[in-house]
Amino acid sequence: MQLRNRAAYGFLAPYLLIFAIFWIWPIISSFWMSFQNTRVNPWAFNPGMNWGRLFSDPAFYNALKNTMIILVIQVPVMITLATVIAVLLNSPLLKARGIFRFAFFAPVVVGEVAYAAVFRLMFNLDFGIINKLLNKIGIPSISWFAEAPFAMALLIIAVTWRWAGYNAIIILSGLQSIPEDVYEAATLDRVSKFKQFIYITLPLLRPVILFCVVLSIIGSMQLFTEPFLITNRGGPGGGTETLGLFLYRQGFASLNFGYASAIAYTMAGLAIVISLLNLWLGREPK
Amino acid sequence: MAELALKNVVKRFGNYEIIHNASLDVADGEFVVFVGPSGCGKSTLLRMIAGLETISGGEIHIGGTIVNDVEPADRGIAMVFQSYALYPHMTVEENLAFGLRMTGNPKKDTERRVQRVADILQIKELLNRRPRQLSGGQRQRVAIGRAIVREPQVFLFDEPLSNLDAELRVQMRVEIARLHKELGATMIYVTHDQTEAMTLADKIVVLRGGNIEQIGAPLDLYDNPANQFVAGFVGSPKMNFMSGAVIEAQGQTITVALSNQGNVPITLPVENFEPRIGEKVTLGIRPEHFFKAGQGDADLTIKVDVAEHLGNTSYVYANVSSGEQIIIEREESRNESNRDTLTVAIRASNVFLFDNTGNRIR
Ligand SMILES: Nc1ncnc2c1ncn2[C@@H]1O[C@H](COP(=O)(O)OP(=O)(O)O)[C@@H](O)[C@H]1O
Numbered sequence A: 001m002q003l004r005n006r007a008a009y010g011f012l013a014p015y016l017l018i019f020a021i022f023w024i025w026p027i028i029s030s031f032w033m034s035f036q037n038t039r040v041n042p043w044a045f046n047p048g049m050n051w052g053r054l055f056s057d058p059a060f061y062n063a064l065k066n067t068m069i070i071l072v073i074q075v076p077v078m079i080t081l082a083t084v085i086a087v088l089l090n091s092p093l094l095k096a097r098g099i100f101r102f103a104f105f106a107p108v109v110v111g112e113v114a115y116a117a118v119f120r121l122m123f124n125l126d127f128g129i130i131n132k133l134l135n136k137i138g139i140p141s142i143s144w145f146a147e148a149p150f151a152m153a154l155l156i157i158a159v160t161w162r163w164a165g166y167n168a169i170i171i172l173s174g175l176q177s178i179p180e181d182v183y184e185a186a187t188l189d190r191v192s193k194f195k196q197f198i199y200i201t202l203p204l205l206r207p208v209i210l211f212c213v214v215l216s217i218i219g220s221m222q223l224f225t226e227p228f229l230i231t232n233r234g235g236p237g238g239g240t241e242t243l244g245l246f247l248y249r250q251g252f253a254s255l256n257f258g259y260a261s262a263i264a265y266t267m268a269g270l271a272i273v274i275s276l277l278n279l280w281l282g283r284e285p286k
Numbered sequence B: 001m002a003e004l005a006l007k008n009v010v011k012r013f014g015n016y017e018i019i020h021n022a023s024l025d026v027a028d029g030e031f032v033v034f035v036g037p038s039g040c041g042k043s044t045l046l047r048m049i050a051g052l053e054t055i056s057g058g059e060i061h062i063g064g065t066i067v068n069d070v071e072p073a074d075r076g077i078a079m080v081f082q083s084y085a086l087y088p089h090m091t092v093e094e095n096l097a098f099g100l101r102m103t104g105n106p107k108k109d110t111e112r113r114v115q116r117v118a119d120i121l122q123i124k125e126l127l128n129r130r131p132r133q134l135s136g137g138q139r140q141r142v143a144i145g146r147a148i149v150r151e152p153q154v155f156l157f158d159e160p161l162s163n164l165d166a167e168l169r170v171q172m173r174v175e176i177a178r179l180h181k182e183l184g185a186t187m188i189y190v191t192h193d194q195t196e197a198m199t200l201a202d203k204i205v206v207l208r209g210g211n212i213e214q215i216g217a218p219l220d221l222y223d224n225p226a227n228q229f230v231a232g233f234v235g236s237p238k239m240n241f242m243s244g245a246v247i248e249a250q251g252q253t254i255t256v257a258l259s260n261q262g263n264v265p266i267t268l269p270v271e272n273f274e275p276r277i278g279e280k281v282t283l284g285i286r287p288e289h290f291f292k293a294g295q296g297d298a299d300l301t302i303k304v305d306v307a308e309h310l311g312n313t314s315y316v317y318a319n320v321s322s323g324e325q326i327i328i329e330r331e332e333s334r335n336e337s338n339r340d341t342l343t344v345a346i347r348a349s350n351v352f353l354f355d356n357t358g359n360r361i362r
């Protein structure tokens, strides 16, 4: 090894050590754990136990179903919304742009517990502002936390509120990388503003939007905070239990680490498959 | 049909006035070149004609109608951008046809027009490529093609060749001249390169600091510049400027001593100029207007710095140390060995004279 390389690895060593201990090792170890019976002492190798249980566990299918529903509804809604926000933020007509950018980005930096508490208050059955507003326009109060479909809707609204601005900022950077003169050329080509958006902006944003979609898919697959804090640990009655929450209950409430590891690997596998599928569907047309 | 006129056009960005009272007439089918140093407002003026910039004052007429409030799309113009501004995600064919397709032009006609343009510009084999798969010259052709497809009445070019290498620039310049002949359309062409202006234009508009300094045919500007700026801008190599002081004035003739060239005196006929003795003036003389010693009205002995022999002609760069470089074009110097000093003659009939504000005296 050349001296300069040795020095470089020397400087990298502390990081690599930490990375190996706290990243690589748990990943390998949990893979191993998923094949162990962790309900006995000492643990015993029993590959069929966790994986066999997973594929027949109605609680797993419930969590998978909930996660998929959230993913399929929330990701497209949020990305569409984020694109619209990005276009508005990019408008030359907008005054005080910096303030708006910060405002849309702010939810990401708000503490999770604080944001969850505010959502619980806002959607409270008796004195939440949302129900009051609904009453004003003649809609009876909705018990957001007691009925599963409404609780799901609440989760989707909360997650969208939290992450739409973040994605909008990423899409905005994509928008700003499109040169202005391309639009001027299109204007002189007599192409309307709307068609410019459809035929120029969207195709040129494709890679950025795809990136946001993949990020959001991964985020939704791991969804935990909101069902834990807002809908009260996946309530009502498991109606909003997600894979992330299911994993938590198995691993840290029941201390069944083998089963939790199998769930974790399933989540990661699904996230990879769905993301790859998206990248493939959204690939550049040849 | 597509004559164009600017009447006292003004452009302001906030409080800054960028274009001051520009007036200009362009005849149908004319090739007009806006030329001037970077930042003088050429692009701004062109973009105002295109409708991409609003007009702060005055009027722009295209084809006899005021277009101040007409949408860019409806002005019957097409523009070629300096950066090409091709649609990066579309093939060349789609780039050419995009505007026509979006506005519902009949399919057959769009196809015909694209084919015709591909023929004219010889880009048939590129039609299925994306812009990033093209060289600079090819992109430029596509950008020009996209303008031609629209069959506009007026073409606007904003420094279309400035991103190309020297050889390609000459080639595309010839091609644009050929296109102008073939299409017969009105063209307005912006450049900071006086060679492009001289070779392409029917009419040159020289701009400086948002003012039109002079409008005229290329050779008019060369032979008869309105002021020192135009004299220095048009012609390559540049006109030589030598500072002088009036040492004698007798009716219609004055004698000027060349202050930085050993106070050599030269007597010049003038009209309508009554100088003070000692008044500072600037003499202008083009590089090709130097003769063998004794064959003119004044002899200059100069210190040669560098001689460039180009084969058909040679340029001698001299007197840098005097603070006032002189460039001399001499066909005969090819056969001379490089010498330290050289004596050359100038003739009063070739001398331009400017006052100390740059206005032309003779
Ligand atoms: N959008 C703008 N806002 C403010 N100033 C501008 C704008 N566009 C151009 N200018 C100014 O106008 C002047 C002329 O610019 P431009 O027309 O681009 O010059 P040229 O094309 O001759 O190089 C420059 O001083 C430039 O800084």
Ligand SMILES: [Mg+2]
Pocket (backbone or CB within 6 Å): B042, B043, B044, B159
């Ligand atoms: Mg310019």
